[in-house]
Amino acid sequence: MDLQEGKGKFIQAWGTLGSHWGINRTMAQIHALLLVSPTPMSAENIMADLKISRGNANMNIRALIDWGLVYKELVPGQRKEFFVAEKNMWEVVRKITIQRKKKELEPVLKVLQEVTQVEEIQGNAETEEFSKVIKDINLFASKADTTLDSLVKADQHWFVGTFLKMIK
Amino acid sequence: MDLQEGKGKFIQAWGTLGSHWGINRTMAQIHALLLVSPTPMSAENIMADLKISRGNANMNIRALIDWGLVYKELVPGQRKEFFVAEKNMWEVVRKITIQRKKKELEPVLKVLQEVTQVEEIQGNAETEEFSKVIKDINLFASKADTTLDSLVKADQHWFVGTFLKMIK
DNA sequence: TCTAACTTTCAAAAGTTATTGAAAGTTTAT
DNA sequence: ATAAACTTTCAATAACTTTTGAAAGTTAGA
CATH class of the missing domain: 1.10.10.10 (Winged helix-like DNA-binding domain superfamily/Winged helix DNA-binding domain)
Known part of the structure; x- marks a missing residue:
């Protein structure tokens, strides 16, 4: 070729x-x-x-x-x-992550916070399910947020050396 | 609300x-x-x-x-x-990951393998740079591939318990 | 200051992707 | 076998996104 x-x-x-x-x-x-x-x-x-x-x-x-x-x-x-x-792939991924986090994750987190305000009515299956699901997603999304922050701050060497070894 | x-x-x-x-x-x-x-x-x-x-x-x-x-x-x-x-967020993310890996990462890995065939001509800056960049991206993409495989196979409890703690 | 070399903008056109709804297909119950 | 209740398909169309290229704007140096 x-x-x-x-x-x-x-x-x-x-x-x-x-x-x-x-x-x-x-x-x-x-x-x-x-x-x-x-x-x-x-x-x-x-x-x-x-x-x-x-x-x-x-x-x-x-x-x-x-x-x-x-x-x-x-x-x-x-x-x-x-x-x-930018030719360093680690930097490329970091920079894309920064942008996508801002454009995607953060607006969702904001809405999730907002809709936490929906009042749960005891004995009403609809509101109970809603609160439960939102709480769950919120927990998950916050974890993702923290994880991405660490990734963005992390040093390439630490990442490749420590992080990747542990998930093998 | x-x-x-x-x-x-x-x-x-x-x-x-x-x-x-x-x-x-x-x-x-x-x-x-x-x-x-x-x-x-x-x-x-x-x-x-x-x-x-x-x-x-x-x-x-x-x-x-x-x-x-x-x-x-x-x-x-x-x-x-x-x-x-499916209401389990961990499952939701896993299932989306499976599809996206198939649709996005795998075709790129295939092309990267293919273009490895480009013959490097010693002393030709163009081909040397090309080989270097492709090799680098290939390394990175393969790591991403392995990482996502682990994630897809991983158990939710291990993930939340071990993995997330380590990147805090 | 003026000109030439360049960069930026933006409205119109092309290209792409999602949606509709009517028609065709399928399944179940009698 | 037939009707009723439902699901699937697909060509037309609508909505959205990207690209073009000519015109406007900017800047460096003579």
């Missing part, structure tokens, strides 16, 4: 994976392209390689920068901006 | 969360509705409560059954089918 073919397959696969992870296809493809590029790339390069429009490239590069998955690199004497990907 | 309001909020929130989790909105809303229902519900009930069409209700109930998140319950002497949700 030659490099072009391999690169293409990888970019496709990363794009598909991304779309399951709250990252849109183009955004993930740009990230993939930068991941395998040994040198920083300009917006022009990215547009040409992925055959996407200027607007699309720009929007998604910005989003990647916001997520902390891509960095801007300025070459002295060049107006143009160049971009590099 | 009264039960109707709380239920509505919860169903909304669960629907939104679901759509970030590979479960479509309606599918997640049906699950939420069944979660807080103290008794099994028929397709009719679900349609009426969520104001969705027969076809939509049917398709998503089947999908929930396929995922193992909802069970069919037959009441003797009644033609109608009734449905109950």
Whole structure:
């Protein structure tokens, strides 16, 4: 298999994976392209390689920068901006986790807190079941929240060394 | 807050969360509705409560059954089918993990294996970088794969007791 | 200050995914 | 065998998301 073919397959696969992870296809493809590029790339390069429009490239590069998955690199004497990907997978996962936690888990936790206010009427199966289920999910979601926080704060070496060994 | 309001909020929130989790909105809303229902519900009930069409209700109930998140319950002497949700959150997470692993992680691992075939040309920065990045991601993804397998096989009590304590 | 090289925006178009509802299919009871 | 009670299918349509590209905005350096 030659490099072009391999690169293409990888970019496709990363794009598909991304779309399951709250990252849109183009955004993930740009990230993939930068991941395998040994040198920083300009917006022009990215547009040409992925055959996407200027607007699309720009929007998604910005989003990647916001997520902390891509960095801007300025070459002295060049107006143009160049971009590099975060290549440490541990960092990539951490940064995606941070965003998804904020966008997904936290709003749910908020609603769960709110609906705790529903008054339970003794002997009323409907309200009793509701309270029970909400309490249960709340417990679970709070645990997930704490777990993700630890993961986000954890050091890669501790994680790989201690954590992964214990669940084998 | 009264039960109707709380239920509505919860169903909304669960629907939104679901759509970030590979479960479509309606599918997640049906699950939420069944979660807080103290008794099994028929397709009719679900349609009426969520104001969705027969076809939509049917398709998503089947999908929930396929995922193992909802069970069919037959009441003797009644033609109608009734449905109950899996209410154990640990089981819910396990079952979602099984599906997502299959749909997301496994195809990526397959592509990563494939593109390992790209021949590295010594002294060629492009192929060297490509091999390095792929090897790295492969390592990471394989670890994730093993980790999720353990999680899927793990017992809830071990998980809550041992695992969660260690990451605090 | 002005110009050229670049980046950002945004409304319209294309593409994708979910939903409807009527028609077809299935099962049970008589 | 038939009717009634239900479930499933699927083509049309609606809703939502992504992409485009031209126009507007910004900035560095002469």
